[in-house]
Every structure is written in structure tokens, then in C-alpha cells.
Amino acid sequence: MSGVEVITFGxxxxxxxxxxxxxxxxxxxxxxxxxxxxxAVTGEAVRQARQAIRRARRDNPHARIIVTGCAAQxxxxxxxxxxxxxxxxxNEEKLKAASYRALPDFGVSAEEKLRVNDIMSVxxxxxxxxKHIDGHVRAFIQVQNGCDHRCTxxxxxxxxxxxxxxxxxxxxxxxxxxVAGGYREIVLTGVDATSYGADLPGEPTLxxxxxxxxxxxxxxxxxxLSSIDSIEADxxxxxxxxxxxxxxPHLHLSLQHGDDMILKRMKRRHLRAxxxxxxxxxxxxxxxxxxxxxxxxGFPTETEEMFGNAMRLAEEADIAHLHVFPYSxxxxxPAARMPQLDRLLIKERAxxxxxxxxxxxxxxxxxxVGTRQWLLVENNGLxxxxxxxxxxxxxxxxxxxxxxxxxxxxxxxxxxxxTAAAAA
Numbered sequence: 001m002s003g004v005e006v007i008t009f010g011x012x013x014x015x016x017x018x019x020x021x022x023x024x025x026x027x028x029x030x031x032x033x034x035x036x037x038x039x040a041v042t043g044e045a046v047r048q049a050r051q052a053i054r055r056a057r058r059d060n061p062h063a064r065i066i067v068t069g070c071a072a073q074x075x076x077x078x079x080x081x082x083x084x085x086x087x088x089x090x091n092e093e094k095l096k097a098a099s100y101r102a103l104p105d106f107g108v109s110a111e112e113k114l115r116v117n118d119i120m121s122v123x124x125x126x127x128x129x130x131k132h133i134d135g136h137v138r139a140f141i142q143v144q145n146g147c148d149h150r151c152t153x154x155x156x157x158x159x160x161x162x163x164x165x166x167x168x169x170x171x172x173x174x175x176x177x178x179v180a181g182g183y184r185e186i187v188l189t190g191v192d193a194t195s196y197g198a199d200l201p202g203e204p205t206l207x208x209x210x211x212x213x214x215x216x217x218x219x220x221x222x223x224x225l226s227s228i229d230s231i232e233a234d235x236x237x238x239x240x241x242x243x244x245x246x247x248x249p250h251l252h253l254s255l256q257h258g259d260d261m262i263l264k265r266m267k268r269r270h271l272r273a274x275x276x277x278x279x280x281x282x283x284x285x286x287x288x289x290x291x292x293x294x295x296x297x298g299f300p301t302e303t304e305e306m307f308g309n310a311m312r313l314a315e316e317a318d319i320a321h322l323h324v325f326p327y328s329x330x331x332x333x334p335a336a337r338m339p340q341l342d343r344l345l346i347k348e349r350a351x352x353x354x355x356x357x358x359x360x361x362x363x364x365x366x367x368x369v370g371t372r373q374w375l376l377v378e379n380n381g382l383x384x385x386x387x388x389x390x391x392x393x394x395x396x397x398x399x400x401x402x403x404x405x406x407x408x409x410x411x412x413x414x415x416x417x418x419t420a421a422a423a424a
Contacts (some may be wrong), residue, residue, distance in 0.1 A: 167374075
């Protein structure tokens with residue numbers, strides 16, 4: 001191979017940072033290299049990264065393989081000891097061209113492979129400019145990194161460090177650049193995006209940032225947020241939901257569970273009633289909005305009754321896009337030291353919760369039939385509605401925004417018929 005190939009796991013922030021990595025590595029003159037940007041959120045994510053590294057070495061025996069990302073930050077020795085790996089970079093180092101110029105030669109020891117600093121010592125997030133997001137019709141902008149909270153199940157703060165925000169002016173500048181490059185939808189992303197601004201002068205909020213962005217970059221057609229913590233939603237965000245048509249009617253919530261005792265043991269900052277109240281308030285402001293949510297099945301000490309409360313929350317909140325994670329103990333987290341459930345029971349509960357999610361998704365698809373929707377066409381013959389529902393759009397050009405009537409669905413995505421004045 002030649003050039004730089006990037007293999008990305010995990011979140012939208014990783015997707016954004018992979019473009020920064022590619023740019024910095026190419027600026028450093030790196031060639032014949034594979035960068036693996038890992039995720040640490042579950043043990044399965046780490047296993048998949050290791051598998052991908054071995055496959056990359058088999059397929060490219062002479063390429064240089066550099067591993068980075070959250071799993072590399074939290075489990076650096078694991079990757080350094082892999083014979084297939086030539087270097088391990090931390091989450092801070094991966095974004096700097098100098099890191100790629102200073103890579104060790106082949107055949108060095110595990111310790112010499114490591115370029116991983118103490119992520120907790122990082123106090124600022126430098127603005128990173130990208131021209132495009134490879135393979136994506138929607139553009140992501142990093143607005144925040146790290147997390148100040150310590151949920152008992154989560155390893156991510158130890159991979160990302162404490163919360164730090166990108167200055168508002170830099171976010172606006174990046175949005176101008178991406179819109180000028182043809183992107184019509186922007187997604188603001190971060191590790192704990194709703195904590196945005198607490199470390200900046202004047203302490204602006206995520207909602208204020210979004211308002212400012214839409215005002216100063218009027219050519220943004222659609223604006224979305226990545227996962228948010230509903231307990232941190234501010235009044236500016238609620239204003240956007242109520243009054244701004246360019247702010248898309250879809251929110252993905254970090255709920256994690258539906259039982260108050262488990263939420264406390266997770267060290268979450270909301271209870272069941274807080275989540276339901278937020279969802280009710282938002283639906284009152286924007287009836288067409290849809291919700292996604294992350295939920296964990298099989299957390300330590302979870303009884304059948306507690307699990308039932310999680311199932312009922314998903315149903316009561318009418319979560320259209322439910323992302324279910326079977327609990328995975330992460331070494332070094334408090335939850336890993338709690339009494340664990342049997343793995344087969346965890347797997348069985350995750351399957352039941354996913355079945356609930358599938359039922360809710362079918363209900364959501366049913367409600368969409370007969371409605372008129374504006375669609376952003378993706379690269380794969382599909383599109384997303386404003387409330388983030390997939391629609392089949394064969395033959396349409398990526399990045400176009402078209403109006404269509406939803407004619408039915410096949411259980412996975414909606415079908416449509418273009419309206420007379422379709423394009424916009």
C-alpha cells in the first residue's frame with residue numbers, strides 16, 4: 001500500500017479526529033502506514049480493534065501500523081506488546097504532526113513503541129480544522145473533549161481526560177469552512193457535549209454555541225447534536241428546539257438505565273423522573289421530535305425488577321432509536337468491583353431490551369407513513385429525515401436535500417415518493 005489509511009472505531013468524535021490524524025500524518029510525510037483509532041467503551045470494542053490490527057498486518061505485511069485512540073490511552077501496554085504494532089500514540093499525541101515525524105523504527109521494544117502522555121495533564125483542546133469527513137455526507141465538528149464526571153461503569157474519562165471546550169470562534173470558523181466545501185448538515189460532537197463552555201470565559205453553553213453558529217453561518221441547512229446529557233440541557237437549547245427549524249428534531253440521550261437505584265449506583269446525575277420530564281417538555285415544544293438513547297443491560301446488582309424498570313422507561317419515553325449495550329466491566333472502574341451478573345444473563349437481558357427497541361422502532365416507522373419529510377441523501381442509496389429516520393432513495397445524488405412523501409416501510413427503513421417540487 002501507499003499513503004495513509006485510517007481505521008476508525010467508536011464515536012463521532014473519533015470519526016472527526018481520524019480526519020485530523022490523516023491530515024497531520026500526511027503533513028509529517030508518513031507513507032505506507034495504517035492508523036488504527038480505537039474505542040474503549042466496551043471490552044468488545046477493544047477486542048474488535050485487536051482483531052482489526054492483526055488483519056491489517058496480514059493484508060499489509062510491510063506497512064507501518066500505528067495504534068491510538070481511547071483504548072490505546074487506557075490499555076497502552078496491551079497494544080505495545082502486540083507484535084503487529086509499530087507504535088502506540090495517546091489521544092493527545094495522535095493530533096500532532098510531530099508525533100508522526102518522531103515514530104520509532106521497526107523492531108523496537110514495547111516500551112520504545114509508546115508515545116502516550118498523562119491525559120489528565122491536558123488542560124486545553126486545540127481547535128482542529130478539517131476540510132472534509134471522509135465517507136460522510138454530514139460533517140462533524142468537535143466542540144468539546146474529555147469528561148469531569150465519573151460514572152462508575154465508564155473508562156472514557158481516563159482515555160480522554162477532563163472536560164475542555166473548543167472556543168466558540170474556532171467552531172464558527174470550522175463550520176464556515178465545511179459549509180463552503182458543500183456540507184449542508186453539521187453535527188456538533190464531544191465526549192460530554194452538554195458540559196460545553198464551563199471552562200471558557202463567560203461560560204457559554206452548548207445551546208448558546210448552537211444559536212451563535214446558526215446566526216453566524218446562515219448557510220448551515222441542518223444542525224444536529226451528538227449524544228447529550230438531558231440534565232445539563234440549558235434554556236438556549238430549549239429555545240432552539242421550540243423555534244429554530246434548522247435545528248433538527250432529534251436528540252440522542254445518555255439515559256443508561258431506568259431504575260433509580262441502578263442510576264445512583266452508576267453515579268448518574270439524573271433519576272427516572274428527570275428523564276421522563278425532559279422528554280415530555282421537549283415533545284411539548286416540538287411534537288415531531290424523535291429520541292435515541294443509550295441504555296446498559298445487566299449492570300452489577302441489577303435485579304429482574306430493576307431491569308423491568310429500564311424496559312418500561314424505554315416504552316414510556318417512546319425511544320425510537322434505542323442503542324443497547326450489554327454491561328462490560330472495564331478494569332479500573334468502580335463498577336468492575338461490584339457484584340457481577342452472569343454473562344449469559346447479561347446477554348439475555350440485552351436481547352430482551354433490543355427486542356423492545358425494535359418494537360418501538362417499528363411503531364415509529366408506522367407513524368411516519370403518510371407524512372411529508374425533507375431528506376438529506378447519503379452515499380449508500382439511503383437518506384435521513386429531519387428526525388433521523390432512514391429512508392430508501394435509490395438513484396438520488398448524495399448531499400441533495402429533497403422533499404418526499406413517506407409511502408411505507410420494510411421494517412428497517414422508510415420508502416418514499418418524491419413530491420413535485422422535490423429539490424431544495
